[in-house]
Amino acid sequence: MAKLLIHQEKITDAKALAMICPFGAMQEKDGRLSINAGCRMCRLCEKKGPKGAIEYVEDKKAPQIDKTKWRGIAVYVDHVDGSIHPVTYELLGKAKELAGKIKQPVYALFIGSGIKHKAEELLHYGADKVYICDKSQLEYFKIEAYTSVFEEFITKIKPAAILVGATPVGRQLAPRVAARFGTGLTADCTILDIKENTDLVQIRPAFGGNIMAEILTPNTRPQMATVRYKIMDAPKWSDTATGTVHELAISDEKLKSRIQVLGVTKKPKEKTIDGADVIVVAGRGIKKKDDLKMLEELADLLGGQTASTRPLVEAGWMDPKKQIGLSGRTVRPKLIITCGVSGSVQFVAGMNHADTIFAINNDPKAAIFKTANYAVKADIYDVIPELIQKIKTGGKAL
Amino acid sequence: MKILVCIKQVPGTNKVEVDEKTGVLKRNGTDSKMNPYDLYALETGLRLKEKYGGTVSVITMGPPQAKAVLYEAFAMGADNGALITDRKFGGADVLATSRTLSQGIRRFGSFDVILCGLQTTDGDTAQVGPEVAELLDIPSVCNVQRIEKAEQGSIIVDMDMPHDIETIKAAFPCLLTVNKDICQPRLPSYLRKQQTMKKDIDIYTFSDMEDKDEEKYGLTGSPTSVQRIFPPISDKVQEHLEGTSRELAQKIYTTLKQKKFIAG
Numbered sequence: 001m002a003k004l005l006i007h008q009e010k011i012t013d014a015k016a017l018a019m020i021c022p023f024g025a026m027q028e029k030d031g032r033l034s035i036n037a038g039c040r041m042c043r044l045c046e047k048k049g050p051k052g053a054i055e056y057v058e059d060k061k062a063p064q065i066d067k068t069k070w071r072g073i074a075v076y077v078d079h080v081d082g083s084i085h086p087v088t089y090e091l092l093g094k095a096k097e098l099a100g101k102i103k104q105p106v107y108a109l110f111i112g113s114g115i116k117h118k119a120e121e122l123l124h125y126g127a128d129k130v131y132i133c134d135k136s137q138l139e140y141f142k143i144e145a146y147t148s149v150f151e152e153f154i155t156k157i158k159p160a161a162i163l164v165g166a167t168p169v170g171r172q173l174a175p176r177v178a179a180r181f182g183t184g185l186t187a188d189c190t191i192l193d194i195k196e197n198t199d200l201v202q203i204r205p206a207f208g209g210n211i212m213a214e215i216l217t218p219n220t221r222p223q224m225a226t227v228r229y230k231i232m233d234a235p236k237w238s239d240t241a242t243g244t245v246h247e248l249a250i251s252d253e254k255l256k257s258r259i260q261v262l263g264v265t266k267k268p269k270e271k272t273i274d275g276a277d278v279i280v281v282a283g284r285g286i287k288k289k290d291d292l293k294m295l296e297e298l299a300d301l302l303g304g305q306t307a308s309t310r311p312l313v314e315a316g317w318m319d320p321k322k323q324i325g326l327s328g329r330t331v332r333p334k335l336i337i338t339c340g341v342s343g344s345v346q347f348v349a350g351m352n353h354a355d356t357i358f359a360i361n362n363d364p365k366a367a368i369f370k371t372a373n374y375a376v377k378a379d380i381y382d383v384i385p386e387l388i389q390k391i392k393t394g395g396k397a398l
Numbered sequence: 399m400k401i402l403v404c405i406k407q408v409p410g411t412n413k414v415e416v417d418e419k420t421g422v423l424k425r426n427g428t429d430s431k432m433n434p435y436d437l438y439a440l441e442t443g444l445r446l447k448e449k450y451g452g453t454v455s456v457i458t459m460g461p462p463q464a465k466a467v468l469y470e471a472f473a474m475g476a477d478n479g480a481l482i483t484d485r486k487f488g489g490a491d492v493l494a495t496s497r498t499l500s501q502g503i504r505r506f507g508s509f510d511v512i513l514c515g516l517q518t519t520d521g522d523t524a525q526v527g528p529e530v531a532e533l534l535d536i537p538s539v540c541n542v543q544r545i546e547k548a549e550q551g552s553i554i555v556d557m558d559m560p561h562d563i564e565t566i567k568a569a570f571p572c573l574l575t576v577n578k579d580i581c582q583p584r585l586p587s588y589l590r591k592q593q594t595m596k597k598d599i600d601i602y603t604f605s606d607m608e609d610k611d612e613e614k615y616g617l618t619g620s621p622t623s624v625q626r627i628f629p630p631i632s633d634k635v636q637e638h639l640e641g642t643s644r645e646l647a648q649k650i651y652t653t654l655k656q657k658k659f660i661a662g
Contacts, residue, residue, distance in 0.1 A: 002618055003485075025461060025488070038461030041489030041617040042624075059618060080561055140564065143528075143538055168559050172540040172575075175525040178493065179532035184621035185492055187523035206627065207520065213627050220621035258537040258569040262554065265563045278659065302659055314434060320578055327522060335659050345630045346522075356657060358650065369636075374653065376639045378646050386647030391660060 005055040006033050017049045067198050070221040073099045074107040074159035078167050082115040087165035089125045093235035096126035098194040111149045113139035123241035133248040140261040141169050147176045148254040159222050160198040166226040178224050184217035185224040205345045230330045277334045278304025285340015289317045301391045309347050325350040339380045343368025399452035401443040402509040405436040407464040408520040432467040435515030437583035442576050443513050444475045450548050453477045472594035473586035480506045480600035489617030496529035501607040510570040516577045531573035538573040
């Protein structure tokens with residue numbers, strides 16, 4: 001097991017060295033340093049500390065796996081009763097691009113009941129081979145049964161990488177599959193690329209989204225990643241479908257489950273921010289809950305909806321369903337106006353594909369201005385009432 | 399009913415920056431708190447206990463100071479707690495964390511229901527819950543928004559899905575991750591805090607793990623590896639608008655009109 005050795009004699013300023021650790025895992029006592037369980041092995045102390053003070057001791061190299069035995073990029077087909085979730089097409093587009101770079105095939109894994117007739121459609125979005133497991137036991141999403149089908153697929157096909165939509169189904173299914181194979185799973189990737197040796201380059205926001213991390217799964221296969229809806233671009237439907245559809249067999253024994261679906265209730269259709277063309281977003285610049293009315297009025301005038309950042313949801317001011325960001329919804333409206341939003345990467349990742357972005361914030365250094373098409377440095381409490389008035393009076397002079 | 403709630407200590411803030419010169423992470427402040435999502439899991443556990451009897455245990459993994467969240471949970475009503483801590487567990491990714499947690503849970507006892515928050519505010523992956531369930535070989539249900547009732551040997555819950563609510567009966571033992579609609583967490587009680595301040599907790603280190611293969615834990619046991627971190631980049635064409643609020647409102651209005659967001 002890799003570890004860090006401390007050479008106390010080479011340390012001149014133990015306190016300063018302890019400060020380097022971003023996780024507070026180094027403790028100084030009577031001039032001597034120790035490392036506690038908070039250590040995440042980022043090795044910054046080794047790199048940034050006095051030379052030789054911290055030594056990284058590599059354990060014996062684990063044997064390298066044969067990556068050539070794992071080929072192709074697979075996409076899990078997310079669907080509800082055969083109606084395919086659009087994130088699937090976006091992922092097929094990405095998979096096609098990645099597979100092109102390494103000249104390997106694109107697979108799609110389609111699990112459900114009464115879905116056969118939909119498989120053809122996937123070929124038009126670039127799948128080379130669609131593996132379909134159509135069984136009555138798979139009518140509802142039962143995690144153990146779906147995991148078993150996934151296991152069959154991986155064991156049989158051995159894909160180098162698997163992309164799964166970060167939907168409520170994908171988010172629970174992918175981790176179970178990854179744990180079963182003892183492999184890596186990177187959540188909510190925003191950028192994906194691939195190396196010649198088929199290592200998937202996975203980039204995702206880290207530390208609550210204030211920093212981007214590039215992650216590899218260098219010695220384990222299959223590599224797994226989830227991607228949210230509306231992050232990748234969907235490919236165009238193509239006339240030619242050269243791929244083929246194959247049946248994936250599985251024994252009934254493996255479809256047994258310790259959960260039972262007792263019933264399914266359709267949710268009442270509510271106005272969601274997902275499909276809104278215009279969104280007005282409230283951020284921490286909003287001083288009290290009552291002030292949200294001002295933004296609601298603006299949204300109404302523009303025929304749009306209001307949404308917010310995470311802190312307002314946590315404060316109970318806004319419905320969690322109206323939260324934009326990596327832990328909320330991803331939106332792609334035609335127009336978004338952020339009001340008093342600072343613009344953490346996590347929030348930005350949920351809205352930066354909007355066609356036109358207005359950001360109103362009184363802090364000239366607000367990160368949101370880097371994302372905005374129109375950076376408006378102003379106090380929302382001054383400019384929004386003015387704007388509302390303008391729209392109401394048709395822009396005529398008051 | 400034997401209930402276990404998995405909780406995590408997270409930084410009080412996510413405000414970090416990369417020092418451009420040195421590449422070192424600058425983390426402002428060292429305050430920490432219980433992952434807010436875990437409060438909902440804990441509350442769910444406490445309500446189950448109130449209704450059906452039994453015990454609520456809490457478990458966490460982290461540096462020694464992470465035990466603070468166990469005491470926070472005691473103040474809310476948890477009965478006992480365990481901390482999994484060892485330098486050997488450092489640098490763990492989702493898989494290595496899930497392995498360590500599942501091993502710790504096995505050591506701690508057997509439970510009917512294991513509750514987790516939907517995700518953490520620092521890792522944000524929402525993956526550890528289902529991975530732990532897989533490694534314990536028990537069924538899991540995520541996005542639980544309501545507990546209908548517990549029966550002999552099973553629990554009936556509502557899972558929130560994009561277009562519908564699925565009512566699911568899961569056999570014990572099972573793992574549930576709960577979302578924020580499930581309940582409003584209670585505040586810690588001062589009295590209980592006083593009473594539980596000196597409560598003993600179980601501490602498990604590597605030597606307590608049933609699986610003693612060092613290769614499976616910490617950095618070594620993590621299949622994923624962070625290659626580099628970098629500040630987010632943006633490449634947007636943009637315009638800065640300045641002036642008095644009246645001028646600005648006029649400019650925004652004109653632009654919105656040009657782009658046909660305002661009729662007329």
